[in-house]
Amino acid sequence: MKAVMLENIHPAGLNLLREEGYQVETAAGSPDKAKLLRMVRDAHLLGVRSKTDVTAEVLDAAPRLLAVGCFCIGTNQVDLPHARRAGLPVFNSPFSNTRSVAELTIAEIIALYRRLVDQSARMHRGEWDKSAAGAHEVRGRTLGIVGYGHIGAQVSVMAEAVGMRVVFHDVVPKLALGNARQVKDLGTLLKEADVVTLHVPATPQTERMIGAAQLKKMKRGAFLINNARGSVVDVCALAESITSGHIGGAALDVFPYEPSSKEERFECELRGLPNVILTPHVGGSTEEAQESIALDVAGKFVKFVNVGTTTGAVNVPEVELPEQEYTGEGSVGRGAAMPRRRWRVLHFHRNVPGVLSSLHSTVASLGANIWAEYLRTTEEVGYVVLDIDPIDQAPLIDRLRAMPETIRVRVLY
Numbered sequence: 001m002k003a004v005m006l007e008n009i010h011p012a013g014l015n016l017l018r019e020e021g022y023q024v025e026t027a028a029g030s031p032d033k034a035k036l037l038r039m040v041r042d043a044h045l046l047g048v049r050s051k052t053d054v055t056a057e058v059l060d061a062a063p064r065l066l067a068v069g070c071f072c073i074g075t076n077q078v079d080l081p082h083a084r085r086a087g088l089p090v091f092n093s094p095f096s097n098t099r100s101v102a103e104l105t106i107a108e109i110i111a112l113y114r115r116l117v118d119q120s121a122r123m124h125r126g127e128w129d130k131s132a133a134g135a136h137e138v139r140g141r142t143l144g145i146v147g148y149g150h151i152g153a154q155v156s157v158m159a160e161a162v163g164m165r166v167v168f169h170d171v172v173p174k175l176a177l178g179n180a181r182q183v184k185d186l187g188t189l190l191k192e193a194d195v196v197t198l199h200v201p202a203t204p205q206t207e208r209m210i211g212a213a214q215l216k217k218m219k220r221g222a223f224l225i226n227n228a229r230g231s232v233v234d235v236c237a238l239a240e241s242i243t244s245g246h247i248g249g250a251a252l253d254v255f256p257y258e259p260s261s262k263e264e265r266f267e268c269e270l271r272g273l274p275n276v277i278l279t280p281h282v283g284g285s286t287e288e289a290q291e292s293i294a295l296d297v298a299g300k301f302v303k304f305v306n307v308g309t310t311t312g313a314v315n316v317p318e319v320e321l322p323e324q325e326y327t328g329e330g331s332v333g334r335g336a337a338m339p340r341r342r343w344r345v346l347h348f349h350r351n352v353p354g355v356l357s358s359l360h361s362t363v364a365s366l367g368a369n370i371w372a373e374y375l376r377t378t379e380e381v382g383y384v385v386l387d388i389d390p391i392d393q394a395p396l397i398d399r400l401r402a403m404p405e406t407i408r409v410r411v412l413y
Helices: 011-019 035-037 056-060 080-085 097-112 116-124 150-161 184-193 212-217 235-244 285-305 353-363 393-402
Strands: 003-008 025-029 045-048 067-070 140-148 165-167 195-198 222-226 246-253 277-279 345-348 370-377 380-390 405-412
Touching: 003 011, 003 035, 011 285, 025 235, 035 056, 035 165, 045 285, 045 405, 056 080, 067 277, 097 116, 097 150, 097 195, 097 222, 097 277, 097 285, 116 212, 140 150, 150 165, 165 184, 184 212, 212 235, 235 246, 345 353, 345 393, 353 370, 353 393, 393 405
Parallel strands: 003 025, 003 045, 045 067, 140 165, 140 195, 195 222, 222 246, 246 277
Antiparallel strands: 345 380, 345 405, 370 380
């Protein structure tokens, strides 16, 4: 079982896979397209972070591939519909770096209000300016959180702990934590908030959701923080708003275009502007978060490969499975047959009527009994797992693959 792991995935996850007996191939950065296509050619598992685009072409170039792991929160770097149609689960770790991103956000709020980056830069130039002009406490200020998911809610709790008032906007009603208050729309939040922080996914609806029109609605001197996705903010409009003095500062950890490695120069309209904090997509890059993410996604790989569990997959039906049972045949002792495990059939299929009937008929025609069955479906794809008596392998697999509805089939012994 070969796992190709890219972009400096934490060693804890690599070691977990090696302990399971997997062959692990690593790469420090995001390979170019040609190299990536070569690397996935014989891979069973592919692990990436945020820089590697796993396109339909990449997936099609990996005939042995069983699953893709995004060792981060987002999965927009993977062609999820194509992976789903190919019966390839895509796993991520949506909660492991929540605390790290939330802590960075709170740190940036304080840094912007105290103008710490500008003060530090002056000190490095040898300038001693002890003035309090432009420096403020965060206590009593209003924080506007756009996206009240796991990170947004964590930021909310931490912000109240330092004395801030919190309002938030989300596309669905959310239970407010503490004294936070949900507002009816984005425009209301922008007008009320002294600081706006974004914690939304990259979708067509969130693309450039903060542009020139939205920046004009914000209070004069307000701050903007984007630790979500680079596509969410129009950085040109933000740079103009900061230059004009309408926006008092900003902190960004994500950008519309990000270098693929440290050798590539970072270019952005926000460089050099006053009271602007720029960080290289490190919101979740703490040792604690990266270790947690690596163990989480690698653990999902192992459970899928060894057991068939798809819990945590973002693009296929989620099925939580127990360990395979033994048949009870044989007994332990010198010269005695060991008990055999029942076979487990993992079957991804197009979700159309009659699939289960065909599966049952195929297994029965080969003389095997079905001991357990697990099924979940989405509108497009179904995932059914059958625990059956051990039977002749080749006819079973051949007949299941011949079913017109079959997308992918695998048997665990």
